[in-house]
Amino acid sequence: MALVAKGRSWTAAAVLAVGMMTGAGAAREPRVRQQCRRHSAWLQQTLKEAPGRGVGKRALDALGKTKYAQATINADRNQKSFKLSFEQFMQKRGANTIIQRGKSIKKQNAALFANIEKRYGVPAGPLIAIWGMETGFGAYLGKQHTLSAVATLAYDCRRSDYFTEQLYAALKLIDREDLDPNAVGAMHGEIGQTQFLPVNVLKYGVDGDGSGHIDMARSKADALYSTANFLVGHGWRRGAGYQPGEANYGAIQGWNAAQVYQRAIAVMGKAIDE
Numbered sequence: 001m002a003l004v005a006k007g008r009s010w011t012a013a014a015v016l017a018v019g020m021m022t023g024a025g026a027a028r029e030p031r032v033r034q035q036c037r038r039h040s041a042w043l044q045q046t047l048k049e050a051p052g053r054g055v056g057k058r059a060l061d062a063l064g065k066t067k068y069a070q071a072t073i074n075a076d077r078n079q080k081s082f083k084l085s086f087e088q089f090m091q092k093r094g095a096n097t098i099i100q101r102g103k104s105i106k107k108q109n110a111a112l113f114a115n116i117e118k119r120y121g122v123p124a125g126p127l128i129a130i131w132g133m134e135t136g137f138g139a140y141l142g143k144q145h146t147l148s149a150v151a152t153l154a155y156d157c158r159r160s161d162y163f164t165e166q167l168y169a170a171l172k173l174i175d176r177e178d179l180d181p182n183a184v185g186a187m188h189g190e191i192g193q194t195q196f197l198p199v200n201v202l203k204y205g206v207d208g209d210g211s212g213h214i215d216m217a218r219s220k221a222d223a224l225y226s227t228a229n230f231l232v233g234h235g236w237r238r239g240a241g242y243q244p245g246e247a248n249y250g251a252i253q254g255w256n257a258a259q260v261y262q263r264a265i266a267v268m269g270k271a272i273d274e
Contacts, residue, residue: 039068039152039155042155043063043064043066043151043155046063046151046154046155046167047060047063047064050063050168050171053168054172055168055171055172055175056175058174058175058177058181059171059172059174059175059181060171061181062147062171062174062181063147063151063171065181066145066147066148066151066152067145067148068148068152068155069144069145069148069149069151069152071144071187072144072148072149072152072153072187072188073152073156075187075188076153076156076158076187076188084260085260086260086263086264089260089261089264090264090267093133093264095264095267095268098128098129098132098133098268099268099271099272101132101137102125102128102129102132102268102271102272103272105128105137106124106125106128106272109220112220112221112224113127113224116208116224116225116228119225119228120225120228120229120231120232120236120238121232121236121237121238121239122228122231122232122236123269123273124272124273125268125269125270125271125272125273126231126242126252126265126266126269127224127227127228127269128268128269128272129264129265129268129269129272130194130227130255130265131193131194131220131223131224131227132268133261133264133265133268134193134194134195135192135193135194135195137193138193138220138223141184141185141186141191141192141193141195141217142184142185142186142187142190142191142195143184144184144185144186144187144189145182145183145184146170146179146183146184146185146189146191146198147167147170147171147174147181147183149185149186149187149188149189150163150166150167150170150188150189150198151167153166153167153188153189154166154167163189165199166189166197166198166199167198169197169198169199169201169202170189170198172202173198173201173202173214176213177213178201178205178213178214178215179191179198179201180217183217185217191216191217192215192216192217192222192223192226193216193217193220193223193224194216194223194224194226194227196216196226196230200230201214201216201226203230203233204226204229204230204233205222205226205229206222206225206226206228206229207222207225208221208222208223208224208225208226209221209222214226230254230255231248231251231252231254231255232251234250234251234254234255235248235250235251235254236248236251242266242269242270243266243270244262244263244266249262249266252265252266
């Protein structure tokens with residue numbers, strides 16, 4: 001999924017800010033460009049500053065081993081907006097397969113989804129639709145080293161503030177042992193079976209399986225409980241509908257800024273819930 005969302009994303013305002021190099025932004029551009037040529041110096045400075053922000057030895061060691069992630073920068077520079085029609089998007093994402101597999105998964109995990117709905121008021125359908133679209137139900141989580149990805153984007157001159165927040169969230173998760181220092185995920189640091197950015201793991205992550213840790217990659221219960229909690233945090237109301245125009249559609253809009261993606265979650269979710 002393009003980086004245009006929620007659980008795993010940055011906002012449209014952040015996108016707009018990338019291109020705004022007038023005024024104060026333009027005045028800073030030469031200094032920023034100079035900074036962007038010195039990744040090793042940035043990393044050493046960050047390693048010095050991190051303990052003052054509560055980062056412990058486990059995470060510091062992991063940060064010190066990060067590498068400049070050129071593949072992440074390439075992906076970031078080549079992002080494209082959604083230009084498909086809804087029908088084209090559904091076909092491209094394999095909607096029929098997600099719906100059919102989703103119905104089977106719902107039956108096989110009936111107790112899990114019943115417990116989630118009891119706790120959060122979120123039915124299985126939209127959760128399964130998100131799970132299927134994000135990672136094919138956990139089949140593909142990405143292959144980019146997560147900490148290197150967010151560290152590279154924190155260093156990079158385009159959205160440093162936003163991804164510095166993601167970096168320190170990832171470091172906190174590593175110190176808590178909720179994120180493996182060697183974890184891999186999507187190109188911008190999205191992790192787990194429903195592709196949360198690190199800040200959202202901190203905000204909405206739930207230990208759904210009672211293991212004592214939040215493992216978004218290996219625990220489907222943690223990923224799905226956390227996704228339901230995210231939706232509640234974005235206005236989901238128990239018992240209300242989630243189709244376009246209904247009360248809970250706004251929570252789905254919080255998940256992803258692309259209208260075709262929002263509608264796909266609603267349509268597939270309804271089909272799975274029927």
